[in-house]
Amino acid sequence: MDSGGSAPSLPLNFLCALAADSGADDPPALMAAERARSMEEGLERRQLLEALLRGPYGDSAPWWLLKAAIDSDLARMPPQSDPFYGPPMDLALLALSHASCSPQLRHESLGRCTAVQLGRLGSAQASDLLADAVAEALRERKPHQRPMTVELLDTPKDAQLVLRQQGLHSTVISAALDLLPSYPLVDEKDGEDTSTWLKRLKAAEQAWRTMWKQVLTAHPEHHRLLVNWSDDKDAGYVIREHLLGSFPWDVEPELLEEIAQDDLASFPLSVLTTRMCRMRRDGATEQEVREHFANDLAEVAPRQREHIDELLTNDKYGLRYGCRAAISSAALAADGRWRYILNPDLARHYGKPRSWRASADQLTSLAQNFAEHAAVALELWEPDPKSPVRSARELRWVHDLLQHLPIITPQVKEKARLICREAKRGLAGRGDHGRYGLDSDAQQARELLDGVERMTAEPFPDPGPARAASLGKPDQITVRNLADAPDAVLDEYLRRHEGDDAVVEKALLSFASRAYHRDLSFADVLKRHSDPQRALLDLTRNLRRHLGGGPNLREAWVSTVLSLPTDDSELIRALPAWTALKARGPRGQAAHPAVTSVVRTALGDRAEAWQRFATSPASYAGPTAWLRLGDLLDAAANGTPWPTPPHK
Numbered sequence: 001m002d003s004g005g006s007a008p009s010l011p012l013n014f015l016c017a018l019a020a021d022s023g024a025d026d027p028p029a030l031m032a033a034e035r036a037r038s039m040e041e042g043l044e045r046r047q048l049l050e051a052l053l054r055g056p057y058g059d060s061a062p063w064w065l066l067k068a069a070i071d072s073d074l075a076r077m078p079p080q081s082d083p084f085y086g087p088p089m090d091l092a093l094l095a096l097s098h099a100s101c102s103p104q105l106r107h108e109s110l111g112r113c114t115a116v117q118l119g120r121l122g123s124a125q126a127s128d129l130l131a132d133a134v135a136e137a138l139r140e141r142k143p144h145q146r147p148m149t150v151e152l153l154d155t156p157k158d159a160q161l162v163l164r165q166q167g168l169h170s171t172v173i174s175a176a177l178d179l180l181p182s183y184p185l186v187d188e189k190d191g192e193d194t195s196t197w198l199k200r201l202k203a204a205e206q207a208w209r210t211m212w213k214q215v216l217t218a219h220p221e222h223h224r225l226l227v228n229w230s231d232d233k234d235a236g237y238v239i240r241e242h243l244l245g246s247f248p249w250d251v252e253p254e255l256l257e258e259i260a261q262d263d264l265a266s267f268p269l270s271v272l273t274t275r276m277c278r279m280r281r282d283g284a285t286e287q288e289v290r291e292h293f294a295n296d297l298a299e300v301a302p303r304q305r306e307h308i309d310e311l312l313t314n315d316k317y318g319l320r321y322g323c324r325a326a327i328s329s330a331a332l333a334a335d336g337r338w339r340y341i342l343n344p345d346l347a348r349h350y351g352k353p354r355s356w357r358a359s360a361d362q363l364t365s366l367a368q369n370f371a372e373h374a375a376v377a378l379e380l381w382e383p384d385p386k387s388p389v390r391s392a393r394e395l396r397w398v399h400d401l402l403q404h405l406p407i408i409t410p411q412v413k414e415k416a417r418l419i420c421r422e423a424k425r426g427l428a429g430r431g432d433h434g435r436y437g438l439d440s441d442a443q444q445a446r447e448l449l450d451g452v453e454r455m456t457a458e459p460f461p462d463p464g465p466a467r468a469a470s471l472g473k474p475d476q477i478t479v480r481n482l483a484d485a486p487d488a489v490l491d492e493y494l495r496r497h498e499g500d501d502a503v504v505e506k507a508l509l510s511f512a513s514r515a516y517h518r519d520l521s522f523a524d525v526l527k528r529h530s531d532p533q534r535a536l537l538d539l540t541r542n543l544r545r546h547l548g549g550g551p552n553l554r555e556a557w558v559s560t561v562l563s564l565p566t567d568d569s570e571l572i573r574a575l576p577a578w579t580a581l582k583a584r585g586p587r588g589q590a591a592h593p594a595v596t597s598v599v600r601t602a603l604g605d606r607a608e609a610w611q612r613f614a615t616s617p618a619s620y621a622g623p624t625a626w627l628r629l630g631d632l633l634d635a636a637a638n639g640t641p642w643p644t645p646p647h648k
Contacts, residue, residue, distance in 0.1 A: 163214075227255065257358075280312050543576065
C-alpha cells in the first residue's frame with residue numbers, strides 16, 4: 001500500500017462492509033482506515049469513517065480517527081437559505097460519544113462548534129457524558145443571561161439557537177433554559193414621552209412571549225420539564241398561558257388538566273377582589289373591608305394580598321379596576337387562553353381540524369369546569385355606564401358559559417338577559433364598517449349576542465333536586481366531580497352512600513381541588529369514614545398517587561390537614577416536605593408549630609443532621625416536591641442516602 005496517500009482501487013461499498021466486519025488488526029480494516037485518512041473530504045470519506053467507528057473501532061479507536069470524524073462534521077456549513085439550522089452532526093456525535101474520546105478532545109471540539117452545531121450534538125441520541133459536556137460548553141459561552149429585546153428575535157444568542165433544535169437531550173435543554181433572555185427591562189430614554197416608552201416595553205414583552213412560544217413549539221415532548229423548570233420563575237405564567245391557549249392540542253392530557261385546574265384556581269382571587277373593592281366603593285373603610293374578609297384573606301398569598309391592598313387604596317384607578325376584576329378575568333380567559341378548549345372546532349390547520357392529545361370527554365369536562373367558575377363571576381355582573389358592553393370579548397364568555405354550563409338556573413338566565421340588554425345599547429352606535437373597512441369585531445359581537453338571546457329565550461326545565469344531587473355511580477365518580485359539586489349536593493351524595501369509605505376518601509381529596517371555600521367542613525366529612533385516622537394517614541402518605549397535580553393542590557391538602565386539631569406526628573411526617581415546611585401557622589406564624597415540633601424532635605441538637613437536612617432534595621415542584629417530611633428527616637438524622645420520590 002502506498003503510504004503517501006494513494007487510495008486502493010476498491011469499491012467504496014466493499015471497503016465499508018470490510019471495515020465493518022473486520023477486526024482492528026486485520027489488513028483489510030487497516031487498508032480501509034488508510035483510505036479514510038487519505039481521501040479528500042466528501043460523502044465517501046464520511047461513510048468510511050462511520051463504518052470504521054461502528055465496526056472494527058467500535059470499542060477502541062485511535063485519536064486521529066476520532067478527530068477526523070469530528071472535523072468532517074465541524075467543517076460542514078449550514079445552508080445560506082436557513083443559517084439557523086445546520087446539517088446533521090451524526091458522525092461527530094458518534095465520535096464524541098465514543099469510549100475512546102478523551103475529555104480534552106471533547107472539550108476542544110465543542111469549543112469550536114457554532115451554537116447550531118452544539119444543538120445538533122446535544123440531541124436526545126447523545127450519551128449522558130456528551131450531553132453534560134455540551135451543557136458545560138454552552139454555559140462557558142458569552143454573553144450570559146440578559147434582558148430580552150426585540151432584536152434578539154432576529155439575532156438570537158447561543159442558548160436561543162440551541163433551543164431551536166428539536167429532539168434535544170433534557171440536560172442540554174435545562175442548561176439552555178437558564179441562559180435564555182430574561183423578562184425585558186426597558187429604561188426610559190432622555191426626553192422620551194411615556195407613550196413611546198410603553199410601546200417599546202410592549203414590543204419587548206411580545207418578543208419575550210414569542211421566544212417562549214418558539215421554545216415550547218420545538219419541544220412538545222419536554223413540556224413537563226419546561227413547566228417544572230419555570231414554577232418559581234418569571235417565565236412560568238407565559239409558559240402556562242401558551243400551553244393552555246396557544247397549542248393545547250399538543251399538550252399531554254394529564255399536564256393540560258393540571259395547568260387548566262391551576263388556572264381556574266386563580267378565579268376565586270378575582271371574585272374576592274371584586275367583592276372587597278365593591279364594599280370599599282359603597283362606603284366602607286379599608287379597615288372595615290379587611291376585617292369583613294379576614295378569613296378569606298388569611299388563605300391568600302402575601303403577594304396577592306399586597307395587590308388587593310394597592311387596589312383598595314387607589315380610589316382613582318385601582319378601585320374601579322378591582323370592582324370589575326371577576327368579570328374581566330372571565331372575559332379575558334374565554335377570549336384568550338381558554339378559547340380553544342371551549343371551542344375545539346376553532347383549532348384548525350390549513351382548514352382541517354387539529355388532532356388533540358386530550359380526549360373529547362376531557363375537553364368537555366374542562367369546559368364545564370370553566371363555565372361553573374365563570375357563573376360565579378356572572379353573579380357579580382353589573383351595568384357600567386362608563387364602559388358599555390360593545391365588543392365580542394365582553395359577550396364571548398357569556399356565550400361559552402351558557403353553552404357549557406351543565407345546569408342553567410333562572411338566576412344565570414336573568415343575568416345573561418341583562419347583559420344582552422346592555423349589549424344592544426352598546427352596539428347600537430357601532431356600524432358594520434369601521435375606519436379601516438369591515439368591522440369584524442362588531443359583527444362577531446352581534447353574532448354572539450344573537451346566540452346568547454337564543455339560549456335564554458325559552459325557559460329551561462327545572463332539573464329538580466334529584467337530578468342536581470345525582471353525581472353518578474360511586475365507582476365512577478371522580479375527585480374532580482365532587483370538588484365541583486355544591487355543598488348541598490355533596491352532602492346529599494355522601495348521605496345516600498353512607499358506609500362507602502372509598503367515596504368519603506374521594507370527597508376528602510376533593511377539598512384540595514375545590515376552587516371555592518366550602519361551608520361543609522373537612523372534619524365533618526372525615527367523621528363519615530369508618531377509620532378516619534387510618535384514612536387520613538393513607539391518603540397523605542400516598543398523596544401523589546391519590547391526588548397528583550401541581551403545587552396548589554399540595555398546598556391546599558397540607559393546609560387542610562394542619563388546620564385539624566391533631567398532634568399526630570406520624571401524620572405530619574407523611575406530608576410533602578417542601579409544602580409542609582413552607583406552611584404558615586395560625587395567626588400568621590412564619591411556620592406551623594406542629595411541623596417545627598416534628599423537625600426538632602427528629603434532628604435534636606445534632607449539627608450535622610441539621611446541616612444535611614438543609615441540603616435535602618425537596619423542592620417546590622417536580623417529582624421531588626412529593627418527598628415526605630419524615631423520610632427526609634430520617635435520612636438526615638441517620639446519614640443514609642436521600643429517598644426517591646413516591647411513585648404515582
